[in-house]
Amino acid sequence: MKAIIILFCTFLSFSVFGQFPKFDRLLYGAEYYYEYIPTDRLDKDVELIKQAGFNTVRMGESTWSSFEPVEGKFEFAWFDRVMDAMHKANIKVIIGTPTYAVPQWLVRKYPDIMVKTLAGGQAEYGSRQNMDITHPDYRKYSERIIRQLIARYCKHPAVIGYQIDNETKSYQTSSDRAKAMFVEFLKAKYHTVDSLNQCLNLAFWSQKISKWDELHISNACANKGLVWEWKCFQRSLASGFLKWQAAIVNEYKQPGQFITQNFDFYWTDAFSSGPQPEVDHFDAAQYIDVVGIDVYHPMQDELDGRIISYCGDEARSIKRNNFLCMETGAQTMSWTPAGCFPPYDGQVRLCFYSMIACGANMVQYWPWQSIHNGGENYVKGVIGHDFETGRAYNEVSKIAAEVKSIGSHLINMEKKNNVAVLYSIDAQNACDVLEYSKKYTYSQTLVHFYNAMYRQNIEMDIITPQSNNWNDYKIIIIPTLYLASDKLLNKINDYV
Amino acid sequence: MKAIIILFCTFLSFSVFGQFPKFDRLLYGAEYYYEYIPTDRLDKDVELIKQAGFNTVRMGESTWSSFEPVEGKFEFAWFDRVMDAMHKANIKVIIGTPTYAVPQWLVRKYPDIMVKTLAGGQAEYGSRQNMDITHPDYRKYSERIIRQLIARYCKHPAVIGYQIDNETKSYQTSSDRAKAMFVEFLKAKYHTVDSLNQCLNLAFWSQKISKWDELHISNACANKGLVWEWKCFQRSLASGFLKWQAAIVNEYKQPGQFITQNFDFYWTDAFSSGPQPEVDHFDAAQYIDVVGIDVYHPMQDELDGRIISYCGDEARSIKRNNFLCMETGAQTMSWTPAGCFPPYDGQVRLCFYSMIACGANMVQYWPWQSIHNGGENYVKGVIGHDFETGRAYNEVSKIAAEVKSIGSHLINMEKKNNVAVLYSIDAQNACDVLEYSKKYTYSQTLVHFYNAMYRQNIEMDIITPQSNNWNDYKIIIIPTLYLASDKLLNKINDYV
């Protein structure tokens, strides 16, 4: 009887999560932060957005303190104005749940919400993505603001979808509660302490345990297997958090609307980019309807299309379907003046078509308007700090005109590749834990293979050990498979 | 009625602070630390000091634990001996208030006196300049030792002036009290939370506040404007501390005596030197009578006079008057053996005249005698660890003889420059906060301009946005004005 109920639940959850939405036109736009602008520019901005030819904006994902400036006191009137203005101009809206940046009052009330590191310290308030995503109080207040926001706007005619959280990770949460969850995670995998002792060789340096609650995990942990498990556990927290958020938003989601996330990549050095070891995009994506990514890359002479291509190929491969480019730059993409290289004429257009060629159904620029104060002042928007339209505005306007005339040919594009590269996040973490190489991360190694093919104009998909479509490919490239289960090795043998 | 009282107070404080003293002879000497020397060398030392031709020493600024070895138990008898011996030899004394290095008993009694960093940690005892200068207990005990010391010696015939504290800064004090003071600092500037929210765009990453006490400040602060304000606030603490000390010492100061401070520069790398962003010399100097500086620079082939010149020009510019060189080296000027480059013959003399040429009315060497144990053992003094006179002693003796014969021509020299460089500490901090350049600090950029003129033998003054003498200059050089008020921009326009 129990088994049947469980089956039923699984089926139910399957029906709720991950249904791919229908896109009937190419989406093109920018992130809009009305609340960041020192003066009330709403009408002027909407006019310029419209005039540029944009048809969509993302809003709200960093805006908790503006929606709920005082605990339990919600202020949406200002956002109603923005939403209505967008609707009036026929600009569609993706609403972000504002949970990745928490308000000061929340942290004053629950200082413990700030994430604790494995070293024992606790993050200080002041930035974003600094909270313990497993903390019950954080979850409680997050749920309330999500429900308030989504309930209010889910039937608003401008809304086409939701982005849950932003660039989600676990931030290596290491509170006592997280450590206790880790023990439960290990219990579920190893069942007994004897099995754990034996499989991970805890006898090494005298670390055998006789009871589960003896297990220490810290940044001093010399047991490579335990560190690797910790990384698996942390990834499971990120996926679990997105699952939890998606379930809430799904309660409000209207027919035709979608849920996405903004996956980011592993930026090991400036603008290099590869698969992300802190969150398993392939796993987490099961809880969203359509994959969203952000794509940041160098411009001027450093632009070679490779980063766009890898990010787009991975994004498309995750659900084997089209995806959304949630964020990319229309001007400079650095946090510091020294890193600012504004694109040459035509480069933004080049990047746009590169993303479309990977299967993007949307391209959005971050942000609409260069930010005057706060942070990220140098990631310049479509219009500059001077509020004037300029080169970037003109170029995106030109692109938008092309989207209008040929967009129907560019949407829902399908791709059939003969080559795939195998991405194993388990091998990636093993390389990290075991310091496989001083020169290259796993991510960089994979990308080396990818780049070699890219330079020969051979297009690729990304597959994982779990993918069930290996036989679609004539060639599978397997970079540094530093850790592999027998199951995976057999699968490789079978493929060969 | 109230307004009149305030005016009166302002006038009063003007009359107390900052009256430039009369110098009737060039001062030449060294720092003397009787208490550091393992044996009683007083008579021998005074004889050598006298014989060298020195006419002044600075004493006492690091000597709290020798003056007050036990809380409330003062021991001045040993210092009486030193003072009397100096007087007998007709050597004048500048007394330092011993507040920049606190005794162990004070920290044992009030551990909280140790400065807390913005990261949340607290300094450990063991060095100097490590206390919270706003701490009431530190202030209480500092005031007592200052009053004990100055009251005892202010009428001593050897005393010509006082140095309050030493190389004063706020040491980035970040205790809860300091953070509360920062909120008050912001209140005074922005008046309302709404104004703060708007001007600094606290909405960015959801950091808007509804009450002042919600404001977090930490080293994780991503809001550039708030970090910049924190730097302004910290500078205000340094100025405020000097104001407080000067007011105490002014109660005892006798006619003809002066108050100075030992301003240091921004030593970003070995011996480079530029304007100091942690304390506003121009602001702090209003509380002292005559500007004092320390000047450390390389010797041997690296000596090019530039550092002496910049430091001297800034020192002269602060009050547009002569200044004192409180510290410079007669031998090596490094803390480590590897950094020791003893000057070639004649270089110390060269440096002396360079400082005089900038308008110095005094040059003192740090220290009289190389220190045998403790720290700073490698900043060698006028005489070596072997207690013997040597090359350095001979050279300063030669200089002293020249001072005796032509000193009256070298004192109170005036300078009339046609070129000035604009130093904006606000722009400097903006460059730091916004990571303007990975290669050069603001300080280094300003110095680049300065050096270029120096190499062409064009002498310069340093001016600030507040200076009222811009029109004295034919050329004003403005380096990287990365942040400027409309007022400043208008002033520049008017000047042009």
Add this chain to the structure above:
Amino acid sequence: MKAIIILFCTFLSFSVFGQFPKFDRLLYGAEYYYEYIPTDRLDKDVELIKQAGFNTVRMGESTWSSFEPVEGKFEFAWFDRVMDAMHKANIKVIIGTPTYAVPQWLVRKYPDIMVKTLAGGQAEYGSRQNMDITHPDYRKYSERIIRQLIARYCKHPAVIGYQIDNETKSYQTSSDRAKAMFVEFLKAKYHTVDSLNQCLNLAFWSQKISKWDELHISNACANKGLVWEWKCFQRSLASGFLKWQAAIVNEYKQPGQFITQNFDFYWTDAFSSGPQPEVDHFDAAQYIDVVGIDVYHPMQDELDGRIISYCGDEARSIKRNNFLCMETGAQTMSWTPAGCFPPYDGQVRLCFYSMIACGANMVQYWPWQSIHNGGENYVKGVIGHDFETGRAYNEVSKIAAEVKSIGSHLINMEKKNNVAVLYSIDAQNACDVLEYSKKYTYSQTLVHFYNAMYRQNIEMDIITPQSNNWNDYKIIIIPTLYLASDKLLNKINDYV
């Protein structure tokens, strides 16, 4: 009367500690960790060990949690099996006391056992050599496991000796108790606060004390003399800990058995090696019967014999007698894949004879079998992760055959050198504290001299300021004697 008692005690302790054992055959073997191996390989392993020609193993030094998995519950049955199997195969055993890696349950019960750093933080559990060796609870539990282990096996016919602890150091223990012990250490040396104040110039930066308990020691300590004393104190803790362990083991030691330690060297960069500043091998060795060392060095083209030679020469010089090489590598000797350079054919044999040529009476490889999980997975053992014998096994088997045939000529070899190098650990620490050089540590400087002689094939002994055999040498090389007592200077004069 008192004096006589003291003399008597001294004589007694002399008779207990440090009697050099008789070696009647060359020992050759490996470290064996039955408890690290995922499957029960005892019989197969012993067969292979025997077949290789090994005659000795070291066991037990990292195995506390396997001996005492639950507090007070001892499990030796598994180790009985291992011991008996070794004995049956006529393989001798050196038993290690398992105190350098503490079990999880101990730290859960006494979290305070984890070592505190001078910076104020406390080590996290997860590695080894992370406990406060002065902690009473650590000592209590250590003593119990030592007594349990040694009492059980001291009469086992396989046992030839004991290694007390492993690579012992103080780990810079800085708990309040350690700091109080430091004050006692200073009291014993300086007697009065006045003497301390004067000798170390605590007046510098106002740090004079009037009572012993005012003395702060922290990582911020600017007083170079105090920091140097702290280093002496830390070394004394390491020696004291070994003395304490040796005294316990001596209660059980049977005639013919010996006590050793595994001294390691100062590995300042990969595989460079020099004298160890954290523990005074010469001082600590008085509590053991025979010196043991570990020797790690590069292989392939980087192997030049120098490191083996220095380590061996120091080991022989300590007691002016033969020594044991407790650990060296039969394959790769790095913790990371990138550092793995398996030896060329014949190199392991070359290294073996180099050590024997220095006076080694034993060579053991670390470890017998490459470790599958835990840590140190890349320091590959005599047999590989595949459990198969291979190149390394074959080479050590060949060496073992030679040992069998000519071993009697290789044991207890004596050496008569004409040249010695003076190693002063006091000078070494002075160089560290005073940052003598940015380029070279004292250790590296000494090694430069050593290498120069080595390259000319001039063999050397290592002597210390305390050695009483200076006159045995025609040449004494004295590197960077940065700190020396009058006594030492006179001794040098006398020698010359």
